[in-house]
Amino acid sequence: MTLLEICQAIQNTQIGTTMRESNYYWMLNGSHVLGIAVSAGAIFWFDLRAMGLNMLDMRISEVYRQIDAWMTGGFVLMFITGGLLFWARAADSYSNVYFRIKLVGLLLAGANAMYFNMKTKRGIGGWDTAGKPPLNVRLAGLFSIILWGSVIASGRLMAYTF
Amino acid sequence: MARPFFTWLQMSWWGTTVRESTWGFAGASIVLLFGIVLLVGGVFLMSLRLLGIIMRDRPISRLGRDFRGWTLVGLVMTLVSGMSMWAGHGIMPDLYESGPFWLEMELLLIALIFHFTLYQRVTSRDDAPLVLRRLTAFLALFLWFGVGVAGRAIGFF
Numbered sequence: 255m256t257l258l259e260i261c262q263a264i265q266n267t268q269i270g271t272t273m274r275e276s277n278y279y280w281m282l283n284g285s286h287v288l289g290i291a292v293s294a295g296a297i298f299w300f301d302l303r304a305m306g307l308n309m310l311d312m313r314i315s316e317v318y319r320q321i322d323a324w325m326t327g328g329f330v331l332m333f334i335t336g337g338l339l340f341w342a343r344a345a346d347s348y349s350n351v352y353f354r355i356k357l358v359g360l361l362l363a364g365a366n367a368m369y370f371n372m373k374t375k376r377g378i379g380g381w382d383t384a385g386k387p388p389l390n391v392r393l394a395g396l397f398s399i400i401l402w403g404s405v406i407a408s409g410r411l412m413a414y415t416f
Numbered sequence: 417m418a419r420p421f422f423t424w425l426q427m428s429w430w431g432t433t434v435r436e437s438t439w440g441f442a443g444a445s446i447v448l449l450f451g452i453v454l455l456v457g458g459v460f461l462m463s464l465r466l467l468g469i470i471m472r473d474r475p476i477s478r479l480g481r482d483f484r485g486w487t488l489v490g491l492v493m494t495l496v497s498g499m500s501m502w503a504g505h506g507i508m509p510d511l512y513e514s515g516p517f518w519l520e521m522e523l524l525l526i527a528l529i530f531h532f533t534l535y536q537r538v539t540s541r542d543d544a545p546l547v548l549r550r551l552t553a554f555l556a557l558f559l560w561f562g563v564g565v566a567g568r569a570i571g572f573f
Contacts, residue, residue, distance in 0.1 A: 280572035284565040288456075290449065291564065295457015302486065309482045312474065320470045321461065406453070407446045414442055 257348065264344035274342040282342075283413075286335040293328025294402050296321045304395030310385040315378055336409075343416065352412035356405055363401035370394040422512050425503045434504025441504050447497035454490025456560045458483045462539055463553035476549075480539035491531075498567075509573075516573055520566035527559040 255263075264270060273279060302308040303317045340347055347353040374390055381387045425431055434440035462483050464470045471479060502511065511517045538544045538552040 280569050281565075283572070284568045287449075287452075287564055287568045288561055291452055291456035291561075292460055294453045295460055298453050298457055299461060299483075299486075308486060312482075324461070324464070324470070403450065406449050410446050410449055411442055414445075 258345065261344040261348040264341060265346070267341075270341050270344065273338060279342070282335060282338055286332065286339060289328055289331040289335055290406060292324060293332050294406060296324040296328055297402055298399060300325065301395035301398045304387060304398075305392045306384070306386040313382050314384075314387065314391075315382050346416050347412070350412050350415055352408040352415060356408040356412060359401055359405040359408060363398065363405060366394060366397045366401055370398075419512055426505065426507070428503060430500070431503035431505075434500050435506060441501060444497040444500040444504065447493055448501065451490045451493030451495075451497060452564060454486055455494055456490075456564060458487035458490060459535075459556050459560050462487075463556050466538065466549040466553035475542050476538075476544075477540050477542050483539075511570070514570055514573060516566045516569040520563055520570065523559055523562045523566060527563055530555060530559060 265274075273282065299308070300317055300321055303310075303312070303314055309317060370391075374394055381391060386392075426435075434444060461470065462479065465472075465474070465476060465479050505511050534552055535556055538549060544552075
């Protein structure tokens with residue numbers, strides 16, 4: 255079975271068809287968009303702190319601790335609603351170039367977050383209170399905004415090209 | 417009365433430019449999403465603070481100042497790109513006849529008034545009564561999420 259055939263099978267399942275043809279499909283789309291405001295919203299606002307552009311007198315670890323649950327929770331909401339949207343249009347998505355860009359963006363954004371958490375954050379003692387954190391910290395914030403931005407942009411373009 | 421305005425806006429050079437360029441409309445919708453992230457993301461986090469869920473150690477007035485600038489940037493981005501999408505929208509489907517479009521505009525009008533009055537007041541002081549803080553937070557979330565969902569629904573009806 256090729257990947258395309260698997261996607262076709264997913265799209266043609268009873269649940270996939272029911273969602274796609276439902277009058278309430280737009281609600282799934284709507285909650286996916288709202289999830290952006292929660293997940294990317296929380297992430298962007300943390301990135302602004304990491305880049306030294308906002309809340310400069312607040313410790314970076316404190317900003318992170320306060321909104322961590324909302325970044326993670328928002329992402330889970332996005333993943334669930336996005337997964338359901340994919341289920342309904344799996345085969346259409348498979349051949350959609352923006353969907354592929356989106357997947358690459360997601361992987362890179364995940365890698366950037368993991369690198370920050372596992373490597374960069376080890377030295378947090380030295381820059382936790384810094385108004386202008388070191389270059390690698392600011393770059394982590396910039397990459398995050400660019401990568402999540404590309405995920406959002408390709409997701410939007412994907413829906414135009416079905 | 418609104419009908420001639422729709423026609424004028426959609427036939428203006430602005431509307432024509434958005435409509436006829438390859439990336440005009442799609443580009444505007446991406447700017448709109450980024451604006452939503454800043455605006456609604458900022459309002460969302462501020463509302464969590466008003467409800468006493470996050471950043472309790474930071475005074476509301478202080479956090480209000482932190483959020484105000486970038487939230488305003490997000491608001492301007494959504495308004496400019498949203499107007500561009502309105503102007504650049506073709507006649508099919510007709511926005512004038514679209515239920516979700518009018519719902520979005522009504523909610524947006526209320527949200528804007530609310531944002532620069534009650535929301536502005538409550539997020540710039542530390543002595544607002546608890547019940548008023550909660551009301552402000554719920555109104556903010558309801559109004560801005562409502563604008564977003566109604567806007568997304570336009571494409572489906």
